[in-house]
Amino acid sequence: MNHGLTIGGLETVYDQLATAIDAVGEDKSELFLVKLALLAAQQLGDEAIFGDLIERAQKDL
Numbered sequence: 001m002n003h004g005l006t007i008g009g010l011e012t013v014y015d016q017l018a019t020a021i022d023a024v025g026e027d028k029s030e031l032f033l034v035k036l037a038l039l040a041a042q043q044l045g046d047e048a049i050f051g052d053l054i055e056r057a058q059k060d061l
Helices: 007-024 026-044 047-058
Strands: none
Touching: 007 026, 026 047
């Protein structure tokens, strides 16, 4: 059963993501994020849940 990440886990993931975005550079950051999202969707294995995550991420930008 997945209970999500702790605050500490989210901070770690945020740091990893920020470091990776910096490493690929501004010109490839969008492609990197799309590839990461597709890999995460594949790992998640549920397009409905992934669609819900997209909607949640779009809110309050």
